[in-house]
Amino acid sequence: MQTYPIPMVPGPVVVPEAIRQVYLEPYGSGDLEVEFVELVTRTQRRLKAIFGTRDDIVIQSGEGMLVLWSALKSCLVPGDRVLAVATGVFGYGIGEMAQSIGAEVKTLGFSYDETINDMARIEAAIAEFKPRMITAVHCETPSGTLNPLEELGRLKHAYRVPLFYVDTVAGAGGVPVLADDWHIDLCLGGSQKCLSAPPDISFLSVSPKAWEIIDAVGYVGYDALKPFQHAVENRYFPYTPSWQGVAALYAAAGLLLDEGLENSFNRHDAVARFCRRRLVEMGIDLFPAPGAVPSPTVTAARIPQGFTWEAWDRRLRAEGLVVAGSYGPLAGKVFRLGHMGSQADKELVTQALEVIAATLK
Known part of the structure; x- marks a missing residue:
C-alpha cells in the first residue's frame, strides 16, 4: 500500500504511536470481563467532556456513518417530520437518509459554500413545519465550513422540537462542542478525525428525551441504540464490541484532554x-x-x-x-x-x- x-x-x-500501540495489547475475553465495562465507563466520561454534555454516551463498533444511521433509525418512524438544515454534502445527505426510512423531510437548504444564517427563515420553517427532529452538520468537511449551532439550538428549545440531531464527526475535539448548552439530543462523533484514532469506532450522546423516543420507537437492528441504554449497568452488550477500538478511543480522548x-x-x-x-x-x-x-x-x-x-x-x-x-x-x-x-x-x-x-x- x-x-x-x-x-x-x-x-x-495519521494515528499517533501511543494509540497504535494500544492494538498490540492482549485483551482477554472482551466484554465478558469486568475490566472492559470499566474501560467503557471511563471512556464515556472522557467523551462527555469533549462533547460538553451530561447526557449518556453510546459507543458503537463501526465508522462514523454508523451513528448517523443509528440515531435516525432508532428515533424515527415513517411519517415523522424532519427539518434538515443543510449547507453541504452531509447536510443534504442526512435529509435523504431520513427520507429513505419514511420520514417526511423538509430541507432548508443553503449554498454549499455558505454556513447557517438567516435565522428568521429557519424560525419560520420550524413554526410552520413543526418537525419532530431538526438535523444539522457542525463541520461540513466536503466544503471546509463550520456551522454555528447555538442559535439553531435555541430555536429548537423555544419551539419545543423533541429532537436536535447534530453530526460533529469532524468537529469534536478540534472546535468547541457544547451539546447541553446547544440543546442537542443526539450528538454524533467518530474516532478517525480530531481524535486521531483508526476509523473503527463511533459514538454519540443521547439525551433523556431521545431515550424516551428510542424506547417508544423500538427499532431492532445491528445499529439500534435501544440495547445500549442499559448495556453497561447490565454488563450485556448487543454484539461483541471492539475492546481494542474502545481502548484506542480512551487513549485518544486522554491525549486530547491532557493537552487541554x-x-x-x-x-x-x-x-x-x-x-x-x-x-x-x-x-x-x-x-x-x-x-x-x-x-x-x-x-x-x-x-x-x-x-x-x-x-x-x-x-x-x-x-x-x-x-x-x-x-x-x-x-x-x-x-x-x-x-x-x-x-x-x-x-x-x-x-x-x-x-x-x-x-x-
Whole structure:
C-alpha cells in the first residue's frame, strides 16, 4: 500500500504511536470481563467532556456513518417530520437518509459554500413545519465550513422540537462542542478525525428525551441504540464490541484532554488560519464564500486554474503530498487539506504548502 510523507487527508488522519500501540495489547475475553465495562465507563466520561454534555454516551463498533444511521433509525418512524438544515454534502445527505426510512423531510437548504444564517427563515420553517427532529452538520468537511449551532439550538428549545440531531464527526475535539448548552439530543462523533484514532469506532450522546423516543420507537437492528441504554449497568452488550477500538478511543480522548481542550482548539485555529492565509497568498481561491465560517479542522480550496482534479492530485502525490478531493456537486472543483487531530501541526502544514507552491510554478 502506498504511503506519503506529507499526509493531509481530512480523515482518517495519521494515528499517533501511543494509540497504535494500544492494538498490540492482549485483551482477554472482551466484554465478558469486568475490566472492559470499566474501560467503557471511563471512556464515556472522557467523551462527555469533549462533547460538553451530561447526557449518556453510546459507543458503537463501526465508522462514523454508523451513528448517523443509528440515531435516525432508532428515533424515527415513517411519517415523522424532519427539518434538515443543510449547507453541504452531509447536510443534504442526512435529509435523504431520513427520507429513505419514511420520514417526511423538509430541507432548508443553503449554498454549499455558505454556513447557517438567516435565522428568521429557519424560525419560520420550524413554526410552520413543526418537525419532530431538526438535523444539522457542525463541520461540513466536503466544503471546509463550520456551522454555528447555538442559535439553531435555541430555536429548537423555544419551539419545543423533541429532537436536535447534530453530526460533529469532524468537529469534536478540534472546535468547541457544547451539546447541553446547544440543546442537542443526539450528538454524533467518530474516532478517525480530531481524535486521531483508526476509523473503527463511533459514538454519540443521547439525551433523556431521545431515550424516551428510542424506547417508544423500538427499532431492532445491528445499529439500534435501544440495547445500549442499559448495556453497561447490565454488563450485556448487543454484539461483541471492539475492546481494542474502545481502548484506542480512551487513549485518544486522554491525549486530547491532557493537552487541554482550549489548547487543542487554539492549535487547530492557528494552523487553519496559517493554511488559508498562505493559500490566498499563492493565488488559490478558498471555497467558502465571504461571510461563511471556515472550519478550523479542514480547508477547502478551488482547484487551481489549468489543472483538473486528477492532474492536480497526481502532481501533488508525485511530491509526497496527499490531499483529498470532494464529493457531490463539488467533485472535481475542490481540494481539501485536513489539518485535524495529529495533522493540526504547523510544520506538517508548512511542508504541504511548500509542495503546493512549487507545483503551481
